[in-house]
Amino acid sequence: MYAVADTAAYLTGRWHIERAVHDLRTGTEGSFRGTAEIRPDGPGGTLVHLEEGELTWQGTVHPATRTLRIGPRPDGTAAVTFADGRPFHDLDLRTGRWTAHHPCAADRYEGTFTALNADRWHLRWRVTGPAKDQLLRSVYRRAR
Template structure:
């Protein structure tokens, strides 16, 4: 694992994203390929996290985007919110590894972040509940 004393400094820039998406209830799977940009967003040192690319599901491609906001804390950790300001999760990569939980209605999102190297990190979300039974595995590689 790669120790990350300042998560905002580590993430700033452009990353290539490859994500495998499994719907365990339906027995179907898909993939996402695109980019993730972490760019400065305001005077508080926050970063705008924008992902853009293509989601392929059962052989059909769809444009896909998402936007999050990462607010750094003085200790090198961060708080992540949705674009509209609703809380999502906290993020602490000082040991190179972080586990977090996000309740979404009756579903539960369990996230595992792993900083593998200075230019690569992994994210796995396991989603369980009455509405979803999914596994999402992402690999982020720094571009340029």
């Protein structure tokens, strides 16, 4: 693991993403390939996290995007929100690893963030509940 003193500064930049998506209930698997750009957006040092790419699901390719906001805190941690400002989770990479929790209706999202070095981090989301039983594994590599 790679200790990160300032989560927002570490994440800032352009990243290549490879994501494996597994629906554990149906056995269906898919993948996402794309990029994330994490850049300053607005006052107070807030960052915008823009992902775009292609989701391949059951042999069909779909364009896919998502937008998050990252609010840095003075202690090096951050608050992650959805694009509309609703809270998503806290993020603290000071030890190089963080587990986040997010309730979504009756489902529960548990995300494990692992910083491996200055240019690579992993994200694993396990989603459980009445509506979903999924595992998403993402690898982020800094673009040069």
